[in-house]
Amino acid sequence: MVWRNCWCKYSVTKGQTIEKRKRKRNGTVIEMKGFDINKLPATEDDIDYSDLEIEYSQTFLESGxxxxxxxxxxPVxxxxxxxxxxxxxxxxxxxxxKILEDGVHMPMGEEKGKRKSKGYAFIEFETADQAQDAIKExxxxxxxxxxTLMVNHFMDVEKxxxxxxxxxxxxxxxxxxxxxxxxxxxxxxxxDQLCTLADQNITALWNNGGKVVETILTRKDWTETYLQWSTQGTYLMTMHRQGVVLWGGSSWNKIMRFVHLGVRLVDTSPQETYIxxxxxxxxxxxxxxxxxxxxxxxLNPFTEADEGNHFCVxxxxTGRLxxxxxxxxxxxxxxxxxxxWPCFKWSATENxxxxxxxxxxISIYEAPQMTMVGKKSLNVPGVAGFDWRPNDDIKTRTRKNQDTIAYWFPEVDNQPGRVTIMTVPTMEILRTKNMISVKDISLHWNPTGDLLCAKVLRYTKSKKSVLTNLEIFRVSERDIPSEIVEVKGGVVAFxxxxxxxxxxxxxxxxxxxxLNPPPINSSGMATAAVKSNVSFYQFVRSKSKLSVKxxxxxxxxxxxxxxxxxYWSPKGRYIVLATLRTISVWDLEFWDLDAEVSGVSKAEAATASIQLLKQTEHYGVTDLEWDPSGRYVLTTASSWRHSMENGYVIxxxxxxxxxxxxxxxFKQALWRPRPPSLLSDSAKAKIRKNLSSYSSDFDEQDRVAASAANTEQINLRRRLISEWSSWRQTCSARIKAISDSAAKLGYVELKPIEQDQEVIEEIVEELIDETVEFV
Amino acid sequence: MRPILLKGHTRPITQIKYNREGDLLFTVAKDMVVNAWYAHNGERLGTFDGHKGSVWSIAVDSSSTLLATGSADNTAKIWRIRDGKCLETLEFNAAVRKVEFSTDDKYLSVMLDNHMGQKSEIFVYRVVRSGSGSSEVYRMVRPNVAEHGRATVQAWAYYNKYIIVGHVDGTVCQYEFSPSDQQQSGSLKLLKSKKIHNDEITDLQFSADRSYFITSSKDKTANLVDVETLDILKIYKSDTSLNTAALVAKKDYIVVGGGQAASEVTTTGARQGKFEARFFHMIFEHEIGRVKGHFGPINTLSVEPNGLGYSSGGEDGFVRIHYFDDDYFGYKYDY
Structure with a gap:
């Protein structure tokens, strides 16, 4: 064994490339690439293995x-x-x-005259693999x-x-x-900024009022597959064979790199602390x-315990795994x-x-230790879906220091299906609701976290058709009351x-x-349009003397x-109804839900103020996104789906x-997200109230920008024109020289055509029919 | 702008040309027919019958007396326009791809296709006119021009100084033409060549003074090129492969046409084909407008010599004559 070790060492000391070196526990070398047979030492004495002896002396000792x-x-x-x-x-x-007989050894020591344990113990297992498992578990x-126990290899203690x-x-x-x-x-x-991916180039752009985009920078082959922004827009994430890279700052430099070979999907937590x-x-x-x-x-963050896994947090x-x-x-x-995806969901607090x-x-882990809350998974037989309450800030929290989660499971045998709202980590169940004849449920939290809608697709009694119940829980109110909105047929989007x-x-x-989705071709485009209806609802609290409805x-x-x-505008009020990813229809409808209307009763105002602003289309549209300010809408036609008029429209x-x-x-265009506003609601209301005083400033800015752009364009054109005319001058000088020499060779130049044009108008009368009437 | 639709061909149009005054329009197509039209109203003046294969190219002399056509039946013919009589038939061993009169009508250049391993060739003929407008021709030079692959287009530069040849690989070559003293023979010498496109050059048309020219290419761009240096002066980018490009007389505009080739057309309708004629500003290089109408790719464009309008011929077999509206002439650029 010593002999083999020497060769291994030799190849290292001579500075040859070791491509792969594997060492088994007993120290034998089983692979030695880069070993050069032509450069063997002359005698054994030539080999210096003093350093080896130091390195391996302990290994032999501990190998048992x-x-x-x-x-x-x-505990002591x-x-x-x-x-x-x-x-x-x-x-x-x-x-x-399996622990060996007398395998647990806990050293005791004297302390204040009493024999007490020292707070640690040795455990001897049957095999090394079991010991390895013990450490892992x-x-x-x-x-x-x-x-909290800290378990290590005994051999590592020396280290x-x-x-x-x-x-x-x-x-x-x-x-x-x-x-x-x-x-x-x-x-x-x-x-606002946006990033586009066309061919292999990522381009970062400023949106200058929608009509013009200003390129910040373009980089070729910046990503190998696609690009993604982090939740709040701080980082641009690019995907590579070796892993994910985060870019940011005004120089768009590399901020962090996460090694994960063959990475396919990436997701950041609500406040970007984790990825x-x-x-x-x-x-x-x-x-x-x-x-x-x-x-x-x-630099390798992974250990043997990570072998075979697929998800990394x-x-x-810090870039820490x-x-x-x-x-x-x-x-x-x-x-x-x-x-x-995302199959791992973060609570709003990221805890x-x-x-x-x-x-x-449902397995719930506590960040950043990543230990399981309550030491074991939450058993929910049949669980089919869950979601955290968003925006769980302290003011609106249902319970102190608790996050809120909602989950559902369908009916199994005679047990009804159920939607449950629960706190974490105390696992206190706040509200449950049983449901029968359930086909499918999806959970939709209101962005403020005040409401939860369970969209329940149910069979009718005959089981032949379906109806949808929208079960809406008002989570921030006492006892979490719920209402049901019944809709005929299936609700496909909420x-x-x-x-x-x-x-x-x-x-x-x-x-x-x-209800069944239309047939879809290989690139995810629906090959037929489906007739659908769109409805708007709102919450109404009407008080009479007897009751509150x-x-x-x-x-x-x-x-x-x-x-x-x-697609709702992120600021509300406006909504776009879109027909996306369909090969024959590309409708876009822009609606205003608070249009000013006059001459209608107060009761009808809410309905009457829903008005169509514009009906239009974007040929081949596949994706749509509102900008974070709610001023612009970006629609894209991606070459991932088809190759017709790829590009984007603002x-x-x-x-x-x-x-x-x-x-x-053209593949992708994404607005850079913005973090939530730091202004309080009252500050925002104040700004809204004084909007007219600000708007004059903005109008002035727009005017200046427009005229600057205009002069810039005119200057450019003047330059081009002057360049052109100077080139023409050299050209005419050249022509003059050639024409003189050509004339000597007998070239006869054509006379210019006289420019007297004559328009002859001819009126042709044609007798189509003739009738003779006798009076 | 209301076009005049000419329905005189049953197969794709290959080339159209105005005469020097702009009152006549000559069209050739793959259906072997050569048509002459009154450009003002689209009335047909007559046909020139005799070719037995697709007619690839047409040229008209400056006095509108002679017409030259080149065909896939391995012949080029010279016609008298007045009565449609065929005066000469030049026979070759390969299809004739392009014919062109020199600026002073003295010479006729005929470019042949690649054929059975034989490379593209250019023949220059001296056209000798007798009083009644008939002609005799003398062959003068015959260089081989296929170093850069098949030659696709050719045209005469100013004062018969050069013949410019475009190739299938996107290269243009400048050949110096020098006739002998008696003008009974002459030579073509390669002076320069430059790769200005990434794909086949599909058309090459000169400016009025023949000091610069525009090329169109399947690489989706059209280039404005200096005839002396072969430097690219301007680049016009479009989103479809181009079959033709022309300079608009009297205005600083250019027009290009093209579209998805028939073999590439998908089943998604005319919108995808990009069959519009596109106008660009010649100096600013930006697109001004589009004219739609054809339901196949535009194969050839020709601009009325006085800048009053333009005509287009398409794969759909139609020729459309357009006269510009008044607001076209009234529009002024800010600069």
Whole structure:
């Protein structure tokens, strides 16, 4: 064995490339690429293995203790309680491996005359693998509130003990000021940014009033697949084979890199503190090492425990890997590889991260430790969907220091289906509602978190057709009252109006016969349009002397549309009804829900003020997005879906087309999101009240900008014209010279045509019919 | 702008040309017919019958007495316009792709296609007129021009100084033409060549003084090129492959036409084909407007020599004559 070690060492010392080096526990080398047979040393004496002896002397010594683990952070107990603690240790390790006879050894020491344990113990397992499992399972195990176990390999103790006792002050690194990560919010004109991906180029743009976009920068091959903004717009995320890269600041430099080979999907938490990546390739530590290159193994965040996992949770600012996850497993123990993204959902406070195992449980983890809340998953037989309450800020919280989650499960056997609203981490159930004949439920939280709509698709009694109940819970009110809105047929889309005082919402509903989605071609375009209706509802509280009537009432139904998607302006009031991803219809309808109307009774005002602003179309439209300010709408026709007139169009909220840009292989355009406003509601109301005083300033700004653009254009044109005329002058000089020499050769120049034109108009009369009448 | 629709061909139009005054329009198509039309009202003046294959090219001399046509039946013919009589038939061993009169009508250049491994060639003929407008022709030079792949277009530069040839790989070549003293023979010498497009050059038309020219290409761009240096002066970008480009007389505009080739047309309707004629400002390079109407790609464009209008011929077999509206002439650019 020593001999083999030497060769391994030799190849290292001679500086040859070690592409791959694997060492088994006993120290044998099984792979030695880069080993050069032509450069063997002459004699054995030529080999210097003094350093090897140092390095491996301990390895040989310790190799027998592979199956021993050190459990630290145990409670300090006296002799009386010692057997009890040992028994407890045996109990919690029961699942992971078999402990040898007398395998638990807890050193005791004298303290104030009493024999007490030292707060740690050694456990000897049957095999090294069991010890490995124990570390994986029990490290970070919470025994009780003040004792979280730390489990390590006994062999590693030596390594840790070698850490010098004396603290050496690390050298001070120069302070490097970071760029302003939110610089784009400081723009004097409050413009919004957008990024486009066409062919292989990502272009970042300022939106100058919709009609003009100003290029900030363009980079080729910036992403390998697609681009995505982080939740609040701080980072631009690009996808690469090796992982995800975050860019930001005014220089658009690399901010952070997350190594995850073959990454497919990425998601950031509501406040961007965490980022989750998904790859369909199982994690392999070796593969990551290969990518990082020789000598950079210490940068590899993954350990053997992460092998085979697919999801990684990272801390955005430090780039630290918090935890990896595999697929959830179903009842048969098979991994569930189909899921809807994001399958890990963050609570609004970012304190908790939850994932559902369809049909059995919800696992809730506490960030950033990533330990499971309540040590085990929440068992919910049959669970089919869940969602966190958004905007869970302290003022509107249902319970102090608690996040709120809602989930549902369908009816199983004779058990009715149920929607449950629950707090986390106390798991206090706030409200449940049983439901029967349920086909499907989807949960829609109002953006303010005040309301939860459970969209319940139900069978009618005959089971032949369907109807939809919108079960709306008012979560911020006492006892969480709920109302039901019944809709015939199926509701295919539901959207709350953001920032709406009367809790308005819009739905798309179709007849039962049309409930099945239309056929879809290979690139995800529907090949037929479906007739659908759009309805608007709002909450009305009418007080009479006897009672208070609270209900959601229908305002208006727009019938026989082809609408597939509804998009509220982020500021409310305006809504776009769009037919997206359909190969024959590309309708866009811009509606105003608070149009000023006169001459109608107060009761009818809400209905009458729903007015169509503009009906238009964007040929081949596949995606639609409002800008964060609610002033512009961006529609795109992506080459991922089809190759017809790919590009984007910017509209204003009234539906006027401001800009159309067609680009080869255009793929994606996304507005840069903005973080929530820091102004209080009262400050916003004040601004709204004094809007006219601000608007004169803006008008002036627009005028200046327009005239500047005009002069710039005119200057450019003047320059081009003068360049052209100077070129023409050199040209005519040239022609003059040639014509003289050509004339000598007998070239006869054509005489110019005389410009006297004569228009001859001819009137032709044709006798079509002749009738003779006798009077 | 109301176009005059000419329905005189049954197959795709290959080339159309105005005479020097702009009162006559000559059209040729793959249906072997050569038509002459009154440009003012679209009335047909007559046909020139005799070709037995697709007619690829047409040229009219400056006095509107002679007409030259080149055809896939391996012949080029010279006709008397007045009565439609065929005066000469020149026979070759390959299809004739382009014919063109020199600026002083003295010479006729005939460009042949690649054929059976034989490379493209250019023949220059001296046209000798007798008093009644008939002609005799003498062959003068015959260079091989296929270094850059098949030659697709050719045209005479000012004072018969050069013949410019465009190739299938996007290269233009400048050949110096020098006749002998007796003008019975001559030579074509390659002076310059430059790759100005990334794909096949589909059309090449000169400015009025023949000091610069415009090329169109399948690479979706049209270029304005200096005849002396072959430098690109301006680039006009469109979103479809272009079949033709022309300079608009009297105004600083250019017009291009093209569209998805028939083999690439999808089933999504005319909108996708991009069959419009597009006008650009020649100096500012930005698009001014589009004229739609054809339901197939535009194969050829020709501008009325006085700048009063233009005509287009399409894959759909129609020729459309357009006269510009009054507001076209009234519009002034700010600068």
């Amino acid at each position: 203790l592979d199956n021993v683990v050190l459990v630290d952070n145990l 107990v006296d002799e009386a309680k010692e057997p009890k603690l040992v028994a407890l240790l045996k109990k919690i390790t029961k699942g992971v491996g 029990l490290n970070g195990y919470r025994l009780d509130k003040s004792h 840790y003990s070698r850490v010098p006792e004396e603290f050496v002050v690390p050298p001070k690194t120069e302070f490097v000021a970071k760029e302003h990560m939110k610089y784009w919010l400081l723009d004097e004109l409050s413009r 989750i990546t998904y790859s369909n390739e199982p994690l392999r530590v070796e593969a990551v090492n290969d990518v990082l290159g020789a000598g950079n193994e210490h 990272w801390e955005t600012q 918090l935890r990896t996850f595999g697929y959830v497993t179903n009842d048969n123990g098979e991994p569930v590889t189909k899921f809807s 908790y991260l939850a994932r559902m195992t369809p049909g059995s449980k 959207a709350w109006e953001p920032q709406s005082p009367n809790h308005r919402f819009a739905i798309i509903h179709v007849d039962s016969a049309d 609270e209900s959601f009432v229908l305002l208006k139904t727009l019938e026989k549309k082809n609408t597939t998607s509804i 509209w204003d909220f009234k539906g006027e087309q401001l800009l159309k840009s067609l680009q080869e292989k």
